[in-house]
Amino acid sequence: MSAELYLITPPAIDLDTFAPILESTLDASDVACVQLRLKDVSDDVVRTACEKLAPIVQGRNIAFVLNDNPKLAKEMGCDGVHVGQDDTPYKKAREIVGKDAIVGVTCHDSKHLAMIAGEQGADYVAFGAFYPTQTKEAKSKAEPWILEWWSTMFEVPCVAIGGITTENAAPLVEAGADFLAVSSGVWEHPEGPEAAVKKFNQLLK
Numbered sequence: 523m524s525a526e527l528y529l530i531t532p533p534a535i536d537l538d539t540f541a542p543i544l545e546s547t548l549d550a551s552d553v554a555c556v557q558l559r560l561k562d563v564s565d566d567v568v569r570t571a572c573e574k575l576a577p578i579v580q581g582r583n584i585a586f587v588l589n590d591n592p593k594l595a596k597e598m599g600c601d602g603v604h605v606g607q608d609d610t611p612y613k614k615a616r617e618i619v620g621k622d623a624i625v626g627v628t629c630h631d632s633k634h635l636a637m638i639a640g641e642q643g644a645d646y647v648a649f650g651a652f653y654p655t656q657t658k659e660a661k662s663k664a665e666p667w668i669l670e671w672w673s674t675m676f677e678v679p680c681v682a683i684g685g686i687t688t689e690n691a692a693p694l695v696e697a698g699a700d701f702l703a704v705s706s707g708v709w710e711h712p713e714g715p716e717a718a719v720k721k722f723n724q725l726l727k
Contacts, residue, residue: 526555556587585601601624
């Protein structure tokens with residue numbers, strides 16, 4: 523039973539200070555994917571962030587995924603896009619980014635939404651929020667059983683998201699999460715992000 527770490531950027535960043543922190547965090551231990559998720563910013567701000575951060579991530583053979591915006595993901599050469607239920611629908615996102623890109627879909631706490639996404643060809647389904655989260659207002663509360671149900675029934679990888687920290691992650695790994703999507707649990711860890719990714723990896727392996 524092992525899972526991988528899926529890192530989500532803070533919702534607001536200063537690129538000049540964040541870029542070196544991201545580098546040292548990715549060098550500290552294994553990370554499978556980094557999602558750029560900036561809230562309430564213009565497309566140009568997202569473009570600038572992609573230009574600066576994508577080479578850091580992709581240069582380490584880590585997938586670089588953009589939140590919510592398939593057109594920008596395609597334009598900026600990202601490895602894929604993550605879409606929510608209120609964003610671009612999966613089929614449209616897939617048309618835009620192409621068959622080889624990653625398209626992941628938020629499924630909240632819904633078996634039904636996950637099955638639809640899986641059948642349509644999503645590369646992963648994301649369940650959550652498992653714990654209270656400061657990053658965004660959670661629309662649903664998920665329980666670990668949904669990870670267990672999904673991982674025994676389907677081949678498509680599942681991602682657990684929402685308030686995950688080194689202290690509360692173990693039940694999600696045991697339940698069958700393939701990836702843990704973490705934001706503040708890494709960036710705001712009391713010992714710093716490098717220590718956080720090391721601790722997560724000890725737990726995940």
